[in-house]
Amino acid sequence: xxxxxxxSLKSSTPTLQHSSTPSFELISIGDRVRPGRYTxxxxxxxxxxxxxxxxxxxxAEESVGGxxxxxxxxxxxxxxxxxxxxxxxxxxxxxxxxxxxxxxRYISSVEWEKAxxxxxRAKIEExxxxxxxxxxPGSMAFLLRHGPQKPSSSEFDRTLAQRLTDGARLLQNxxxxxxxxCLARGIQTLKGCGKGLTPSGDDYLAGCLTALxxxxxxxxxxxxxxxRRIEHLSEGNNPLTNAFLRMAGECRLFEPMKxxxxxxxxxxxxxxxxxxxxxxxxxxxxxxxxxxxxxxTLESMTLGRNN
Amino acid sequence: xxxxxxxxxxxxxxxxxxMRVGKEIAGRPGIVDAAVVMGTRANKAIxxxxxxxxxxxxxxxxxxxxxxxxxxxxKAADAALAALSAQLSKAISPTDAAAEKASPHSLDGxxxxxxxxxxxxxxxxGRYAGLEAMKALxxxxxxxxxSDNVPLETEIELKQLARKKGLLVMxxxxxxxxxxxxxxxxxxxxxxxxxxxxxxxxTGLQEVSTIISNEGSGISQAIGVGGRDVKKxxxxxxxxxxxxxxxxxxxxxxxxxxxxxxHPDVLKKIRAAMxxxxxxxxxxxxxxxxxxxxxxTLEEAALMAVELARGGKPKAVTDCDEGTAPQxxxxxxxxxxxxxxxxxxxxxxxxxxxxxxxxxxxxxPTANARPLKNSLKSQKHTLIDLxxxxxxxxxxxxxxxxxxxxxxxxxxxxxxxxxxxLLDVVLGYGAHPDPAGELREVIRKASRxxxxxxxxxxxxxxxQNRTHVVEALEAAGALVLPTNAxxxxxxxxxxxxGRK
Numbered sequence: 001x002x003x004x005x006x007x008s009l010k011s012s013t014p015t016l017q018h019s020s021t022p023s024f025e026l027i028s029i030g031d032r033v034r035p036g037r038y039t040x041x042x043x044x045x046x047x048x049x050x051x052x053x054x055x056x057x058x059x060a061e062e063s064v065g066g067x068x069x070x071x072x073x074x075x076x077x078x079x080x081x082x083x084x085x086x087x088x089x090x091x092x093x094x095x096x097x098x099x100x101x102x103x104x105r106y107i108s109s110v111e112w113e114k115a116x117x118x119x120x121r122a123k124i125e126e127x128x129x130x131x132x133x134x135x136x137p138g139s140m141a142f143l144l145r146h147g148p149q150k151p152s153s154s155e156f157d158r159t160l161a162q163r164l165t166d167g168a169r170l171l172q173n174x175x176x177x178x179x180x181x182c183l184a185r186g187i188q189t190l191k192g193c194g195k196g197l198t199p200s201g202d203d204y205l206a207g208c209l210t211a212l213x214x215x216x217x218x219x220x221x222x223x224x225x226x227x228r229r230i231e232h233l234s235e236g237n238n239p240l241t242n243a244f245l246r247m248a249g250e251c252r253l254f255e256p257m258k259x260x261x262x263x264x265x266x267x268x269x270x271x272x273x274x275x276x277x278x279x280x281x282x283x284x285x286x287x288x289x290x291x292x293x294x295x296x297t298l299e300s301m302t303l304g305r306n307n
Numbered sequence: 308x309x310x311x312x313x314x315x316x317x318x319x320x321x322x323x324x325x326m327r328v329g330k331e332i333a334g335r336p337g338i339v340d341a342a343v344v345m346g347t348r349a350n351k352a353i354x355x356x357x358x359x360x361x362x363x364x365x366x367x368x369x370x371x372x373x374x375x376x377x378x379x380x381x382k383a384a385d386a387a388l389a390a391l392s393a394q395l396s397k398a399i400s401p402t403d404a405a406a407e408k409a410s411p412h413s414l415d416g417x418x419x420x421x422x423x424x425x426x427x428x429x430x431x432x433g434r435y436a437g438l439e440a441m442k443a444l445x446x447x448x449x450x451x452x453x454s455d456n457v458p459l460e461t462e463i464e465l466k467q468l469a470r471k472k473g474l475l476v477m478x479x480x481x482x483x484x485x486x487x488x489x490x491x492x493x494x495x496x497x498x499x500x501x502x503x504x505x506x507x508x509x510t511g512l513q514e515v516s517t518i519i520s521n522e523g524s525g526i527s528q529a530i531g532v533g534g535r536d537v538k539k540x541x542x543x544x545x546x547x548x549x550x551x552x553x554x555x556x557x558x559x560x561x562x563x564x565x566x567x568x569x570h571p572d573v574l575k576k577i578r579a580a581m582x583x584x585x586x587x588x589x590x591x592x593x594x595x596x597x598x599x600x601x602x603x604t605l606e607e608a609a610l611m612a613v614e615l616a617r618g619g620k621p622k623a624v625t626d627c628d629e630g631t632a633p634q635x636x637x638x639x640x641x642x643x644x645x646x647x648x649x650x651x652x653x654x655x656x657x658x659x660x661x662x663x664x665x666x667x668x669x670x671x672p673t674a675n676a677r678p679l680k681n682s683l684k685s686q687k688h689t690l691i692d693l694x695x696x697x698x699x700x701x702x703x704x705x706x707x708x709x710x711x712x713x714x715x716x717x718x719x720x721x722x723x724x725x726x727x728x729l730l731d732v733v734l735g736y737g738a739h740p741d742p743a744g745e746l747r748e749v750i751r752k753a754s755r756x757x758x759x760x761x762x763x764x765x766x767x768x769x770x771q772n773r774t775h776v777v778e779a780l781e782a783a784g785a786l787v788l789p790t791n792a793x794x795x796x797x798x799x800x801x802x803x804x805g806r807k
Contacts, residue, residue: 042319063432075413137710138326155357156342192347196322238369284323
């Protein structure tokens, strides 16, 4: 789809310039990566998260895909890299320096004005069906299922599922019927709720923020005010989720989300299925949680009364 | 009742790892409930609500990991906490990077560690896999390309280069191989022996290699080439190179070829290559062989190869009586519902059952079956390949994760028209470590309503132990047949008998 193409990487294989032969190849750098001296915050198999004050960057293997805060690398020995020094011109680790001139920049913005108008109910239902079909059973996608949920044998898991259900219901009611108290309660209930370093509730809120950006029918000022409020209420003490929510609030999207939005906008069932698969492969449950927040918000806002 | 907990600072795990570890610990004796979560305010409220909160958790921050256990007594709680600590250490905890440091991050790095390597196994995202494979070929290495989604033109380019250099490219999307006795990727622990295999069908290769091993013979080499190799565009490049390699291999006395039907032009080339080989060859091109002359099933092909390797004459295995249903079918029960984790098994089932049953549907149809309108809903006789992309993108393969198939078994068992549920259970490296444990409960419930028939692909030397798995499945109420073909024949017999 050419109307999204500006959001893709500018070039697939940039020429690498470096002061000496580097041990890894830098494929792209996100458009929201800020200069600074970063130290390790947390490590995962394919990604190391670095922090500098409230700023974060992610050094990731190429299979993860680009992102606004992502340094996408090929062949990097991630466990061996424990600091990053980023300036406008270069990226330095404790071992080497890579010049950034010529490195592709990942553009994370989306041209929403080129997105089609309000999606049909049938399309939203198809999206829900696809997510439900393929999402990890431990994700928030269970909220899309009609009828009673299968009870867990764990009291903790039952309480967690109930809290996620309550939070999502409060938030979606608030969005559909413009209820500020419900909005705050819904966000407070969801925020930080779930297992993992980026809890499911926070990913759901990020999906909700992206969906709000996507709805052209909401007046611009109202939309901005609503997004800022959700962003403000969602902020917690986890710098990682704060960074994700800030990016979602600014509508700066990671590559799997952009591909998903492209697929959702393109109209075809095949493209939609591919887009859903791509987003569900993002993180362990993060993509599914994000997609659940996205589709539920879309449903509330387009089928509710708040537009 | 005892509740104990632990705060672990600087320990970061993804949600699925925490779910898995929590579930495993909660299943230990004496443990009532367990949770492993980040210390956010919301999670603390949930711990409180579920009776897992302890006072020290109040001081934990959003990025601290909380471990909470509710146990019948202190002894069970302490033992579980120790087990949980071990589990978390074992899980990929990137802060403990020692294990990863031992792993090279580039082909050059790998070659520094093992300079005399002859083969590279490549498993990276498909769009980059071609480049890595090209590097490996240029360094004189054979390539096993586990990655899928490699562009067709890249595959052709790689295979042409490999042929020029006298090397093999196994794949893309090559899930299994056995090279010099070493099982690679999804493969089984089989005896070494005189039979060499070339296959463009992953689970087909696993089935024939394990049948051969279970029959007391063995495998010299098993070369997977990827299903696309026998398509017109690729022209069987590596299938033919594989035949040549086995023809030249001193340890190989009999060659066994397994594939779904190649393109007719490719089949001609393969047959031409076969005529140039002096060793006996058994070829199974599923659905394309001549009845009475060529083997029709994986089982038959494997047994023919064993007989030839022993110096005997191959015997036909068709038309044998596999048995009957353990109980009569109820009124209205008339259809087979096959839920396969192996694509070749689904294909073979369609060929075997399509010859005798009408109204056969599949999400991966052959000439014998019609396309299923909705893969989630069975129609009449339905054979589902759960390894198809529509089921596997974004979730593990059904040989690893049984969640989706178990749900579908329950769904089919609840359908009053279902007579037989047909399942394959694949063992070996890469497959689920305890498939019987995953299936036991769901088979126990389903077999009260319908007849559950399983085939088990594997050997007793596999990590799961075939005999143990068979015993556990039988104890749960399944009829376990030695091969997929036998399971299909029995399923067919049962529904035909039910019609009479």
